[in-house]
Amino acid sequence: MWITLSTLALGEPSFADVRSNSIAELGTQTVFADPTSDALSPSAESAQHRLQRWPGNVSLVSESDYDRRAVLGLSDVLARQPGVYARSAAGQHSPKLSIRGSGLASPLGVRGVVLLRDGLPLNQSDGTLDPAYADPFNARYMEIYRGANALRYGAATLGGAINIISPTGYSHSGVETQLEGGSNDYLRLQTRVGQVFDNGMDAFASLSRYQTDGSAPQSEQKISRFYGNLGFMVNERSIGRLHVDYAEMQQQITSPLTHAQLHGNASLDDPPPSWPDHRIKTNPHLRLAYQHSINYADDDLITLGAYHMDTSFDLLGTLVPIEYRARDHGVSVRGEIKRTLGGRDNHFTWGFSHAQGSSNSQTYGPFVPPPPLGQLADPTPQQYEDIKASAETTQLYLENSYALTPRLALITAAQAVTAKRRREITALRNPFPQIPQSPFYQHFKNVDHSERYNGWSPKLGLLWQVNEHNQLYTNLSRSYEPPSLIEFYNAHSTTTAQKATTWEIGARGGEQIHWDAAVFYSRVKNELLKIPDPGKPGSYMGGNIPRAVHAGLELQLSGELPAEKLNSTVDWGLSYTLNHFQHKNDDTFNNNRLPVIPQHFGSVHVTYQHPSGVYVGPDVEFASSVYADQANTLKAPGYGIVNFTLGYAHPSSCFTVFLNARNLADKNYAASTEFIAQANTEQAAFNPGLERSLFVGAKILW
Structure with a gap:
């Protein structure tokens, strides 16, 4: 079962886990005597307790929530998290x-x-x-x-943040081997080793191989990782x-499909994919990071960090x-400073990053x-452009979180x-020196543009501890997102930063049935989407849309039903x-729905x-129909x-096997869509979901 933490206060933890007996006053603090937990890599229980200091919808997904079934990627880990697509x-x-x-x-990768x-x-x-x-x-x-609940890490984006907490030699001691295989030549092999040494040092290492042919043409993937x-x-x-x-x-x-191709009513060559050999190869990706935490006075803490990343790849088979x-x-x-002011608990956090x-x-x-613009336009392999970018x-x-009363905390940030x-x-x-009317003629020209972006994002929140098991919270915040290197300049000018003002209200609690609900409303200015050229x-x-609205409801329910006659439980x-x-009220797209994310x-x-x-047990994934374009002319059907x-x-956790x-x-459905400004009804815009597949796996702890 997953652990959900829609949290409201940034002061001292207000109560222990809502799934157990809890303490109803905001100032009470729990100390975890857990050798697997420290300031740099806290245990899940410690993190769960700490996350209750946030005035908004925050949740935690433990490794034990998803390691007893096949995990093909990040989408399987986050599939049960509301608000996360x-x-x-x-x-x-x-x-x-x-x-x-x-x-x-976002034209390349993830932004926001x-x-x-x-x-x-x-x-x-x-x-x-x-x-x-x-x-x-x-x-x-x-x-x-x-959303703004990610401010602890300096992330003031519309979407927020996902923080991966690493295994250590303390939390994962011993040797563990995992093997998964199945349809579409899927294979994942991983060995993990953890060790604690007599001098207090610890080490963790993992070596893995992942490969699949995918369930659609042109969807092969291979990853080797340490x-x-x-x-x-x-x-x-x-x-x-x-x-x-x-x-x-x-x-x-993977090449997107037309509606007819998605449902098997047309050949995959009618129309053919724009680039049937589109692929990417890293050479490789390397990341080094170091952190150091110093507890310099009582509960006061300072954490220093530095990192370096080196990424290189070849993008082939495209334009x-x-x-x-x-x-x-x-x-x-x-830094974190914990004090009492006027007899009330106060927790101050500050940070700097560059x-x-x-x-x-x-x-x-x-x-x-791409078709139908013509065949091979320039067969020569010489270099066209040298592109340098910096950010x-x-x-x-x-x-700061201040306990106004034993049950009410005020958060400012x-x-x-x-x-x-x-x-x-x-x-x-x-390649088009004599063809200025070509749609690609303007792509090959000298460019030198730069832009400076400055902004700030305030936040105000309240937490009310209603009773032993229930909380209510609300917060008002603003986000400020400078554009990426791809988005900050279009063919005519630089773009402006995206801003949003968000109001959020929510609650969580329960004993037999655990519930977590949040409602948010964001007024977005200068959202980075598509505009007329x-x-x-x-x-x-690419450019800025003057005004847009992002609003929603995020709901999570969970429980455990005793099956006493069977001496079992049902989660x-x-x-x-x-x-x-x-x-x-957009001049071009009126009040149209934004594409890509289902309602x-x-x-x-x-x-x-x-x-x-x-x-x-079974599980069901569902989604409603969704537009693929801002003009709302092309829609992917819903699915379940x-x-x-x-x-x-x-019972000893020494081994696990599953199917x-x-x-x-074997339903044909679109797992996602391309982002298009204005599509036609025959356009290839749908990324196919996984076909009927079977996977088996085993995990052994030596």
Whole structure:
């Protein structure tokens, strides 16, 4: 069962887990004597208690919530989290990821959501991210901070943040082997080793191989990965940890389908894919990070961090081949000061972070325009462009929680950000020197643009401890998002930062049935979507939409039913999201719905568990129909798919085996859609979901 924490206060923890007996006053603090928990890698129980200091919808997904079934990628880990949209095409590892409608039109990677490992970013310096580098197979647990609840890590984005907490030698001692296999030549093999040494040092290492052919043409993926960390203790108040990530990836990029192709009513060659050999290969991806925490006075804490990332890949089989390399590095400092003011508990958090990075891309021939614009336009392999880009983002944030009464806490916070984006393109040659009317003629020209962005984001929240088991909260916040390096400049001008003012209200609690509900309403200014291109009537480009609304309901229910006659239990859960994302009186798109994210989506699961270790049960994933374009002319139909899991987990936890069946009815459906400004009804815009598949797996702890 997943653990849900829609939390309201940023002061001292207000009560212990709502699923157990709790303390009703805000000032009470629980101390966990857990050798597997420290300031840099707290246990799930400690994190669950700490997360209750947030005035908004925050949740925690433990490794034990998803490791007893096949996990094809991040989408399987986040499938039961309301407000989080993570869908993978054809069973691939890398999903389309959005929280509360963030980053809908991001042309490359994910924008609007900050992904972190132990509080340090996995995103590049301009805020973009490839979710393939967010490794769910080396997560002790994940914290999901929706919207402004991510301010603790300096993330003031519309979507929020996901923080991956790493395993350590303390939390995962011994040797563990995992093996999964199944349909579409799926294979995942992983070995993890953890060790604690006599001098207090500990080490964790993981080596894994992941591969699948996918359930659709052109969806093969292979990933080899190493992750390790080394922790050491200077003394009881000073600890450090070094992290190493290394990944090599080869991935075919699945071509979107038309409505007829999706449902098997047309050949996959009618129309043919634009680029049937579209693929990406990393060479490789490397990340180094170090953190050090010092408990310098009572409960006062300061944490220092630094990281470096080096990413290179080849993008092949598309318009032009691209060789890309990026280097990003950053530092962060975060402090926590706990005092009493006027006899009331006060918790002050401050932080500073700076990220800086640069990238270099080279484009080469041959030039292959997509159908129906023509055949091979330029067969020569010489270089077209040299593209240099750089980004800097600096953030300062302050947050304070004060207990007005034993049951009421006031939270105030603010974040200031300054960011710079620059892109320089040197055109070495143009494949269309004599054809200025070509739609690609203007792509090959010299460009040198830069822009500075400055903004701040305040936040105000309240938490009310209604009784022993229930809380109410509300908060008002603002987000400020500078554009990415791809989005900050279109063909005519630089874009402005995206801003949003968000109001959120929610509650959580329950004893027999645990419930968690939040409602949010965001007024978004200058959202980065698609706008008409003034130089090409009928065409669109990236830019700022003046006004939009993002509103929604996030609901989670869970419980445990005793089956006394069978000496067993039945766990159940429901996750439901209602979204209302739309333009607001736009000159081009009026009040149309925003595309990509369905208005309704969620999941239901029921699991029967026998004391012997046998577990069995179905789960259902569902989503309503959704538009693929801002003009609301092309829509993907809704769907509901049924999965089933049968497994055995030994009571000693020394081994687990399972069988996991997906999409039992073999339904054809669109897991996600492309983002299009104005589509036609025959356009290829739908990314197919996983077909009926069967997976088996085993985990052994030696």
